[in-house]
Amino acid sequence: MSKLWQARFFTTVNQLRDLPNTQVPEIAFAGRSNAGKSTAINILTNQKGLAFASKTPGRTQHINFFSIGGAHVAMHRKDPTNVDEIQGLLVDLPGYGYAEVSGTAKLHWQKLLGDYVQQRDQLAALVLIMDSRRPFTELDTQMLEWFAPTGKPIHCILTKVDKLNRNESVNVLRQARQILDSYVDENGEGFPFTVQLFSALKRVGIDEANDKIIELLGLHDDDASAEQDDAAAPDAGDSNQPGQAD
16 A cells, blocks of 8 residues: 555645644645646545645645645544654645636735745655646746756656547657756756656556655655555546635
8 A cells, every 4th residue: 555545634824934844755746727636646645535626726825735644544534643753745736827816816826836846945846747738838837947946856747648649648758858858957967857647547657656756755655556556546536626726
């Protein structure tokens, strides 16, 4: 069983001053609204409703934290997490790029996202969720370029590859690697960027994404993650419940 399956809601914040005072590694998930971010989080944590997809993408502008560790099987889901036992945090950043969000909200949103990804010492890596049919939009590139100067890893997940045929999938992955390889630091060295294909519907790339996130957290799964695809997983399709934008 993957350690990511232990994930449970920890806290939500709308201001940097309210960020949790934890010292464990954090992996942040970022992506354009409707790119499939909530679905990816839910399928990776084997929980149908951990991350919510809003009926109105872009409505929620909070940063949601999910703890790994700090709870056990016998605990009720509403029992408080044992903070001292938390091993890592998954961080669901607000979905970006939805046109109907007001200008004032957008400015707050952009500052919150930008400051968090650039300044949060506990942030170990960024997982950038992009629709494989429309990767590297202007806002995706902005997020990547906000984070790149930190020198920390970015793992790109190209979702919804079930919408592509085999040749299209091969090409989009090759092109994504070329784009990521084009980024170099002031010494001409490449950044620690990686990319993969993913489909929640066809269960493509789940093991690869799980293993990468566990690695970035500096953890180890108790059991071989290869067993994950064989387990009966809940339907992690788009949720209609109000909450975090997908």
